[in-house]
Amino acid sequence: MSITFENVDWAEIWQGSLDTLTMLAFSTLFTAIIGLPLGILLFLTSRGQLLQNKALYAVLSFIVNILRSVPFIILMIMLIPLTRLIVGTSLGVQGSIPPLVIGAAPFFARLVETSLREVDRGVIEAAQSMGASKWQIIWKVLLPESRPGLIAGITITTVALVSYTAMSGAIGGGGLGDLAIRYGYQRFQTDVMIVTVVILLVLVQILQTIGDRLVAYFTRR
């Protein structure tokens, strides 16, 4: 049996790719906006750090762990009411963004926390000895010093989001994942499945390469 691509509707594939990219762009953006401060807060409130706060750390850590332990597909279904509340629909590109963000932000926050932990304590102390305020330590020491780690973290998160967007196809989320499920899985159109998977694969390759390049560029050690 040879593959003929007879079932492939290229216009639909194009639209699916655009939808996937849109979902990816917005969900990455909001994941960063929510995950970065959350990760910083996790780091700062942990033991021995600038804003050490056992109770707050325990609460944040617990929430993050819960969100990370629920399988994404279940999380999406659980979040349908909340998603409707936020963007008015639980379907299509729009409807898939809130669950994507809520699934990925805690994951990214942990990666942020880990990279901030890598920052040399001595450098933070040096900044304190120069009269840096806590804000200045965050903005001028912690973030620049952990930049390569943060970029690596957002790269990993974005790649994870690619597979999450595909999964969101299962509940009518739109994009390439949606096509793969509707045609490839439900109608046995293997050629559509292959095309979508190849596009996703290329996308992941491109993202990872960009991420690696940026990390290399910003690494001064």
Added chain:
Amino acid sequence: MIQLENLHKGYQVDGHIVPALQGIDLSIEKGEIFGVIGHSGAGKSTLIRCINLLERPTSGRVVVDGTDLMNLDDRQLQEQRRQIGMIFQHFNLLSSATVAENVAFPLKLAKRPKAEIEQKVTELLTLVGLEAHRNKYPAQLSGGQKQRVGIARALASDPKVLLCDEATSALDPQTTNSILALLRDINRKLGLTIVLITHEMHVIRAVCDRVAVIDGGKIVEMGNVVDVFLKPQHPTTQEFVEQVADSVELKEIVSHEKADKDRTMIRITFLGSQTYQPVLFQTMLETGTPFNILQGTISRMKDTPYGQLIVELEADQEQVNKTIGSLRQRGLEVEVI
């Protein structure tokens, strides 16, 4: 310039408190280079970190340039810390910033105007001899160069005090000497008060005016380097002084030679300009005592030259006493060993 009064600091370690400082009293004058020496775990780092409150003492007073730091709120403390530069054993430079950006860092924190920062950075990099490396990253520098960046950065906000926490301990002897020379230089040029902690007596000898010896969180001896060096009282101090004297061989010589009755061994110490005068020769000529030099050193404590000779006198007791008397008359320090 710096007053520490009855400073105590304890660390909480699994439920109970480990005392690190136990009642430190210290007064450091403006413009002096003050050394603190002690063994590992003696509390040196804790002590120096209390001066800028990187470590908050459990009790006691920390006064820098008339300001009691313990009574300040966060913002006032940040302001005061700009007056107190600090350099570290492991340099603690921002790895993501260039040499020039590192030096500019404290000025950026203080929100100084760009032109002023630019000028100051150039000035400081010239002072520490790193103008050519301004756009390099710390990872591209040697240890000595990194410490120079650390010094330039610490000086950027025109501090009145410079704290050095084992600033040369990660460097080889030659680099150590060049960094020490730089510290002396800025102490002289800028009239900066320097507090330096170390576990190496030669560092104290090379740059310090006064020294405190710390052991078990307490100061066990303190005084002018010259005095502490030549007449160490506390066993810990004596140990440190031995680090730099060639006393190991001396002990061997002493035990070897002691047997003979008509031989007396003495240690003669020269200080200042005496060091370069032929006093020993003149005395021996005068008294006619046969002598034998077993060991000798000439060195320098900061700006004071000094020498020590271990001399064996081949004479009876009376002759020996006469000779020693004569040497003392000429202002030399003599000790029978």
